[in-house]
Amino acid sequence: MEDEIATQMLDYDVDVLLGGGIEHFEAEERDDGRDLIEEAEGAGYELLYDRDELLQTEGDKLLGLFSTSHMAYELDRETTNQPSLAEMTNTAIERLSKDDDGFFLMVEGGRIDHAGHDNFPAEMMTDTIAFDEAIEVALDYAKSDPNTLVVITADHGTGGLSLGLDGEYGFERDVLKNVTRSIDYMAEQLDDDNENLEEVLQAYAGIDDLTDEEADRILEDAETVEEGIARVISDRALVGWTTTGHTAVDVPVYAYGPTEEQYRATLDNTEIPKMMIDALHADEEDGDITIHNLEPTEDMTLQSGESVRIQFESEPGLDASFSIRAPLVNVPNAPTELPVTETEPGVYTAYWTATSNLQASGAEIEVTVIDSEGNTHSEIADGKLNINP
Structure with missing residues (x-):
């Protein structure tokens, strides 16, 4: 690749x-x-x-x-x-x-992922x-x-890093600050029989009190020396890991x-x-598409089963859609954009109904229109949604 x-x-x-x-x-x-x-x-x-x-x-x-x-x-x-x-x-x-x-x-x-x-x-x-x-x-x-x-x-995300380990809440930051070379580099400094393990860890990881148990974990228990050193450093720093693969959590x-x-x-x-x-095309001519009288104009609170009407005016014959932009929880297979219908020439209307598995504070409603030449225009309604507060 x-x-x-x-x-x-x-x-x-x-x-x-x-x-x-x-x-x-x-x-x-x-x-x-x-x-x-x-x-x-x-x-x-x-x-x-x-x-x-x-x-x-x-x-x-x-x-x-x-x-x-x-x-x-x-x-x-x-x-x-x-x-x-x-x-x-x-x-x-x-x-x-x-x-x-x-x-x-x-x-x-890119090397954050490798680590x-x-x-x-x-x-x-x-x-x-x-x-x-x-x-x-x-x-x-x-x-x-x-x-x-x-x-x-x-x-x-990668690795599923956590601060705190095996029920102990904490983080020994100085353990990581004392590391001056990568674990790959440390492994390259080891001699063929690994007899200089303590010297290498003292020189590059700041570990001057390696225990016999830790040495065994590095040389005997781990599949590779690199894996063993990583475990010892992580344990000393109270850093936990859940995987060596990618994680499924949201990213910032x-x-x-x-x-x-x-x-x-x-x-x-x-x-x-x-x-x-x-954003790259924000200053380019957009076909003079405009959106007027976008509703809702005021904040609304919706409980499960209650709806909001989304309505605006623009030129006739556009493709229109809207999206609810906010941190929503438990939203399986939720579409990111929903259609808006042109209910009469130049008037576009849609309804959105809150369900019990949604919750948000200050959700924004963004509407987008696209003309036949591909020109687009988007606006966010002044009214925000508080859903199942």
Whole structure:
């Protein structure tokens, strides 16, 4: 799959590409034998291979490949010459912001997910901090440019991390703060018979009192040394895990900038890219579609079985829909958008009924209209809904 992604990024002529994965661009490592490095140079990309080259570049079309495979964990980055996520974000914004038509930039803290899969607590913490530093770069730019929207979210959780373990509520933060290298790095420092385990953990995990029981857990009980070290560090920090896979919990979504209020709700993940596209085209001509007299105009409280009328006026012949935007609980198979009927020319009406399994405070009603040419317009009613309070 990574080979295909690398191909797609070049085929779509993305302006700035920064990260790891050299092996997916080199002909000798790819199944199809394509030399994407040569193709990228032919397409006008400046090739960058380390942090120094990134910080010194003055090019506008950049392909930065800073690692053969994945980028290093943040804990290990100082042992490499790789740039930080914040530095890559800053360079990308500096280049892309030169475009008068605006830009779209996607930044991923991908190694947070890897740490979750392996149940590596310190790596998850430090790579999340590195991601937060990249967010700060993006927000600083957005604060200087009022037309910039920043959206922060995730596609899923991983590992099911908990603070507190085996009935003991707490979190020993210093255990994780004392870890100075990744568990993968520690494992690489072990000699063939693992006799230097105590020295390695003392040097890189701050553990100077490893017990015989913990040593056995690492060397005898765990399937790999990495897994055993992760368990010992997690246990000492009172960090629990429920899985080495993805979790099914809701993930946060935060937004700053134009249309930020649209993200203050429980959203289906497929709505987010649509909202981003709408924001990108917010200043374009929308066919002069307007919405008038949108109801309800005042807040309403609905108990189970009670309904609200949603009504507005616009030009005739539009496709119209509405959605209830709020944290709703226990909503199996709930559609994210519901149809609105044109009850007479230019008048659109729908009814929505609260059921007993719904509960929300301050739910917003958003209506959307689309004309025959695909132009869209959305508005949120002034009246909010309190459902089964």
